[in-house]
Amino acid sequence: MADKKMANGSGNEVCHDDSSSPIKAQTIDELHCLQKKRSSPSTPIDSSPGGVSALSEEDRQRQQLQSISASLASLTRETGPNVVKGDPARKTGSSKVAHMAQHQLVPTINISDSSMKFTHVLYNLSPAELYEQAIRHEKGSFMTSTGALATLSGAKTGRSPRDKRVVKDENTTKELWWGKGSPNIEMDEHTFMINRERAVDYLNSLDKVFVNDQFLNWDPENRIKVRIVSARAYHSLFMHNMCIRPTDAELANFGRPDFTIYNAGQFPCNRFTHYMTSSTSIDMNLARKEMVILGTQYAGEMKKGLFSLMHYLMPKREILSLHSGCNMGKNGDVALFFGLSGTGKTTLSTDHNRYLIGDDEHCWTNTGVSNIEGGCYAKCIDLSREKEPDIWNAIKFGTVLENVVFEEHTREVDYSDNSVTENTRAAYPIEYIPNAKIPCVGPHPKNVILLACDAFGVLPPVSKLNLAQTMYHFISGYTALVAGTEDGIKEPQATFSACFGAAFIMMHPTKYAAMLADKMRKHGATGWLVNTGWSGGRYGSGSRIKLSYTRKIIDAIHSGELLKAQFRKTEVFGLEIPAAIEGVPSEILDPMNTWSDKGAYKETLQKLATLFKNNFETFTNYKIGTDNTLTEEILAAGPKF
Numbered sequence: 001m002a003d004k005k006m007a008n009g010s011g012n013e014v015c016h017d018d019s020s021s022p023i024k025a026q027t028i029d030e031l032h033c034l035q036k037k038r039s040s041p042s043t044p045i046d047s048s049p050g051g052v053s054a055l056s057e058e059d060r061q062r063q064q065l066q067s068i069s070a071s072l073a074s075l076t077r078e079t080g081p082n083v084v085k086g087d088p089a090r091k092t093g094s095s096k097v098a099h100m101a102q103h104q105l106v107p108t109i110n111i112s113d114s115s116m117k118f119t120h121v122l123y124n125l126s127p128a129e130l131y132e133q134a135i136r137h138e139k140g141s142f143m144t145s146t147g148a149l150a151t152l153s154g155a156k157t158g159r160s161p162r163d164k165r166v167v168k169d170e171n172t173t174k175e176l177w178w179g180k181g182s183p184n185i186e187m188d189e190h191t192f193m194i195n196r197e198r199a200v201d202y203l204n205s206l207d208k209v210f211v212n213d214q215f216l217n218w219d220p221e222n223r224i225k226v227r228i229v230s231a232r233a234y235h236s237l238f239m240h241n242m243c244i245r246p247t248d249a250e251l252a253n254f255g256r257p258d259f260t261i262y263n264a265g266q267f268p269c270n271r272f273t274h275y276m277t278s279s280t281s282i283d284m285n286l287a288r289k290e291m292v293i294l295g296t297q298y299a300g301e302m303k304k305g306l307f308s309l310m311h312y313l314m315p316k317r318e319i320l321s322l323h324s325g326c327n328m329g330k331n332g333d334v335a336l337f338f339g340l341s342g343t344g345k346t347t348l349s350t351d352h353n354r355y356l357i358g359d360d361e362h363c364w365t366n367t368g369v370s371n372i373e374g375g376c377y378a379k380c381i382d383l384s385r386e387k388e389p390d391i392w393n394a395i396k397f398g399t400v401l402e403n404v405v406f407e408e409h410t411r412e413v414d415y416s417d418n419s420v421t422e423n424t425r426a427a428y429p430i431e432y433i434p435n436a437k438i439p440c441v442g443p444h445p446k447n448v449i450l451l452a453c454d455a456f457g458v459l460p461p462v463s464k465l466n467l468a469q470t471m472y473h474f475i476s477g478y479t480a481l482v483a484g485t486e487d488g489i490k491e492p493q494a495t496f497s498a499c500f501g502a503a504f505i506m507m508h509p510t511k512y513a514a515m516l517a518d519k520m521r522k523h524g525a526t527g528w529l530v531n532t533g534w535s536g537g538r539y540g541s542g543s544r545i546k547l548s549y550t551r552k553i554i555d556a557i558h559s560g561e562l563l564k565a566q567f568r569k570t571e572v573f574g575l576e577i578p579a580a581i582e583g584v585p586s587e588i589l590d591p592m593n594t595w596s597d598k599g600a601y602k603e604t605l606q607k608l609a610t611l612f613k614n615n616f617e618t619f620t621n622y623k624i625g626t627d628n629t630l631t632e633e634i635l636a637a638g639p640k641f
């Protein structure tokens with residue numbers, strides 16, 4: 001080096017800034033080309049154990065684009081769009097671009113402008129690529145101080161259950177739960193096609209769309225292939241985190257998806273369309289194996305839409321789908337955590353002393369449990385490092401942070417700030433939790449924990465349930481919500497949601513209940529009711545049970561200690577409550593002790609019991625499974641007063 005410098009240095013020459021070895025580029029563009037190593041073809045040809053015929057990498061890419069073009073095809077023009085792979089912002093050549101002739105189903109006679117246009121497909125991008133897309137092109141997307149991608153979900157910051165529609169055809173008329181209490185609001189096939197076309201046309205009108213090909217369910221025998229077509233990098237990264245991520249080899253052999261989501265959330269539905277009662281519509285067509293989203297960008301719609309699909313597909317295979325968290329102890333003892341939104345499934349299944357199988361959606365087969373998802377979706381309002389360290393630490397590069405507020409300069413998130421919404425969320429891959437159990441499967445559950453956040457403050461912090469009581473509370477699906485942050489709110493809002501997830505079940509609740517009873521009996525699982533809500537008075541006068549106490553209660557359930565405790569039956573609800581639990585003040589175990597006004601306690605207890613009774617009336621005419629005695633026992637397991 002030094003010699004060269006000396007040899008060239010003859011005084012009248014320009015100064016050479018050549019203190020390091022020369023690079024192999026003549027221009028800045030060439031230099032930039034050096035920066036990125038080309039991805040190698042994802043699968044070595046012919047090594048597929050699945051027996052897919054040997055394809056050249058080029059053929060495989062072409063088939064993949066054909067499949068995507070077919071997914072995006074208009075069903076009235078009967079042609080798929082011209083799809084090319086890669087970022088439209090990049091020059092051709094720098095990214096892998098595979099041109100493709102028009103996807104021809106019929107010869108095209110009437111050429112329209114739309115058929116002359118190219119749609120760029122950003123296929124299974126990596127988190128880093130999705131970050132760049134989001135930050136460059138999506139307003140409100142920023143990197144936080146810990147590396148998470150903060151973004152806004154737009155006008156909708158929660159799900160829209162009233163805008164859900166399910167196609168009612170000959171099959172689904174018979175198979176699904178319709179009518180009062182059911183989440184399935186009907187629409188006809190034709191209207192579905194109108195919304196589908198609206199979504200597809202919208203997506204095709206864009207310069208680029210994101211396509212994710214991923215899996216649901218860690219049980220290899222019951223794995224479902226899903227394709228998600230969306231317009232936002234936010235949605236693509238969210239689903240990358242929430243679904244199971246295929247390996248390169250699995251992706252190369254992906255083939256046809258079993259189910260496709262068209263997420264055109266930025267675009268509204270047309271309110272002149274039959275069945276539409278707002279600008280939002282989330283439409284499920286089981287026969288076509290498709291879901292269409294219009295008028296909401298809340299990413300949870302996709303996650304919970306797929307959950308609804310699993311609530312249809314799995315019971316048909318005699319597999320029970322569960323709206324529950326799930327973890328496993330060092331000795332292989334599995335616990336399920338059922339509960340409605342905000343009751344503690346994610347918080348309590350994420351336990352530093354146990355293996356996390358999943359935080360929200362599971363299946364229970366003849367061999368054990370499996371997680372449906374590949375990620376977790378944690379609430380982050382008031383999140384603290386001390387109380388929930390594993391969730392806190394999972395909020396790093398790759399994690400999607402929805403609707404949080406952060407400091408403009410440092411980008412530090414203020415988790416106490418609810419200015420955008422109370423429902424701030426973090427979506428991260430399950431392996432971001434240090435003791436995640438991968439693959440996310442486990443043996444049969446030993447404990448079934450029903451979580452209720454009782455804002456009336458009358459349910460005990462924990463009670464042991466017999467099978468009939470477990471079924472009664474499972475079918476009731478109770479929680480109480482505090483109506484929000486508005487002032488003047490005096491009454492907690494009781495919510496009953498069958499199977500702790502009525503918004504997602506597709507068949508009648510008794511179908512799932514019968515399966516749960518059967519499995520619990522067969523495998524000797526114990527049921528527990530845990531109140532993660534109020535104590536010492538209702539919302540407004542009492543306070544929420546300390547998370548540290550709830551964790552001690554859960555520890556005692558897991559260890560088997562609680563099963564050995566002395567129990568006493570409560571009035572009205574007839575719940576078995578323990579006399580003592582290590583680490584928990586004994587006086588709080590009977591809620592009556594914590595109320596200073598005993599009259600008010602009894603009145604509130606009565607009131608809640610009445611709400612339970614009224615709610616259960618819908619189910620009194622149904623039989624649970626084939627067992628008449630169980631049905632009678634369940635009916636008798638409710639409150640008595």
Ligand SMILES: Nc1ncnc2c1ncn2[C@@H]1O[C@H](COP(=O)(O)OP(=O)(O)O)[C@@H](O)[C@H]1O
Pocket residue numbers: 339340341342343344345346347348359377378379380381532533544545546547548550
């Ligand atoms: N005693 C408690 N038990 C469980 N969660 C609690 C408790 N007290 C406060 N919380 C808070 O309640 C929320 C529970 O939400 P989460 O676990 O995400 O519910 P889910 O997963 O069932 O929707 C968390 O924000 C948690 O910090």
Ligand SMILES: C=C(OP(=O)(O)O)C(=O)O
Pocket residue numbers: 159300304340341342345346360377
């Ligand atoms: C994402 C959801 O799940 P959870 O609140 O149960 O975590 C939801 O219900 O929209």
Ligand SMILES: [Ca+2]
Pocket residue numbers: 340341
């Ligand atoms: Ca939920």
Ligand SMILES: [Mn+2]
Pocket residue numbers: 345346359360377378379
């Ligand atoms: Mn959750």
